[in-house]
Amino acid sequence: MLEALSPQPADALLGLIKLFNADPRADKIDLGVGVYRTATGETPVFRAIKAAxxxxxxxxxxxxxLGPDGDMGFVHALIPYIFGTGFDRARVEGMQAPGGTGAVRLAVEVAKRAGVRRILMGVPSWPNHAQIVAAAGIELVTFGHVTPEGTADLDALKTALGQAGPGDCVMLHGCCHNPSGVDYTEAQWDEIAPLLASRNVLPLLDLAYQGLGAGMEADAYGLRRVLGAVPEALVAYSCDKNFGLYRDRVGAFYAVTSDAEALNRAMTNGASIARASWSMPPDHGAAAVRIILGDAALTAMWLSELDDMRDRMRQVRDRLAAAQHVGPIAMAPLGIQNGLFSILPLTPAQILTLRDKHGIYMAGSGRINIAGLTTGNIEQFIEALRTVAA
Incomplete structure (x- = not known):
């Protein structure tokens, strides 16, 4: 029967990794892989994680x-960082998931069981978002996320929500938008929150990069603003980036409701889906996070390391923004964007030229990983960009 299967296209990013690894040039630059790198190009284990x-x-x-719920000490230790210390604890419960991907898949499946028929999502978005929605058999409705000026398109979201209602879910990035780096401002979140409440849609908030944008508290502003306005929501969370636990797959799924019975229904359905999907989540990384968050000294160490990551990426963004214009490419917007990623308006031919002639590897969409740039290669990158963009 297996001969009836149709071959599936290879993942483009995985193919890019193979090409980069095979490139013998000493000055090659990897802007494709979505992991944090230090100024020397390494992705180290956090000192706080090592100690934990x-x-x-x-x-x-x-x-x-541990059971389908995973390490509940880990799940509960994250709650004040995500939802704030003043959030009504009776409204929220969660469970561990294998990475942010597992958390998103769990949230989408719970939404489907709750009766969601359509998910509204701004594009561009993380490619796996659309794949997860499709795999769940839910209709995906897209709207533009980024304006031509490189800011968040609030009008497009308003238009999409104006055509939405019961049975619809809207998926929003909490911060450090992947792949654009374009986040809603606090003033925009202040408009979005009551609008979501008035349209009676289910918000699904994906918070995968908390702490890598403007700080742990600032990066949670939008999520908290929404949860203060709506009666219910789903949250997908990842520790893979802000704890550097990529390969350990550390995530969490949360449901927020207005009453205990609804919360119990959401969590029992989540546990049922998890049991049939991965049975039990991996424990090691989540246990390490729990240990860090339960120890004041380790928490301070972790937050300091997170500050260093954020400061380095901000320095890279500031240098790119200082270039102002590289040919027709406006670089200034990169300075007000957040997180690991930004998108450059390059053609497929220009991206191929950057790779073949300059050893610069990036996704076919023009998405670059800011952390792949260092003081040692950023000028090389800007000059190569200038050459192909002329």
Whole structure:
């Protein structure tokens, strides 16, 4: 029967990784892979994670199953950072998921069971968002997320919501938009929150990069503003980036409701879906996060490391923005964007030229990983960009 399967296209980013690894040039630049890199091009394990892992090795006395909910100490330790210390704890409950991807898939499946027929989503978006929605069998309705000036298109969201209602869900990035780096401003979130409430749609908030934009508190502004206005919402969270736990797949799914019965229904459905999907989430990374958040010294160490990451990416953005214009490409918007990613308006031919002639690798969409640039290669990148954009 397997011969009836149709071959599927290879993942473009994975193919790009192979091409980069095979390139013998010493000055090649990888702007494709979506991980943080230091000024020397490394993706290190956080010192706070190393310390927590050492403690875990010494104290963990069993590898027995935790159940579909995962490490609830981890899930609950994140709540004040995500929702704020003043949030009504009775309205929210969560469970562990394998990475932010698992959390998004769980949120989408719970939304489907709740009766959601359509998911509204700004584009461009993380490619896996559309794949997850399609795999769940839900209709995807898209609207533009970025204006020609490189800011968030609030009017497009308003138009989409104006045509939405019961049975619809709207998926929003909490901060550090992937792939554009274009976030809604606080003033825009102040408009979005009551609009979501008035349209009676279900918000699904994907918070995958908290702390990498303007700081842990500032990056949660939009999510908290929405949750203060709507009776219910779903949240997908990732620790893969802000704790550097990419390969350990550390995420969490949360439901926010207006009463205990609805919360129980959401979580029992989440547990049922998780049991049939991955049975139990991986424990090690989540346990390390729990240890960090339960120790004041380790928490301070982690936040300091996160500050360093954010400061480095801001320095790169400031240098790119200082270039003003590289040919017809306006670089200034990169300075007000956030997180790991931005999109450059390059043609496929220009992207191929950057790769073949200059050893610069980026996604076919023009998305670049800001953290792939360093003081040692940023001028090389700007000059190569100037050459192809002329």
């Amino acid at each position: 892992e050492a403690r875990l090795v010494e104290t963990q006395d069993s590898k027995s199953y």
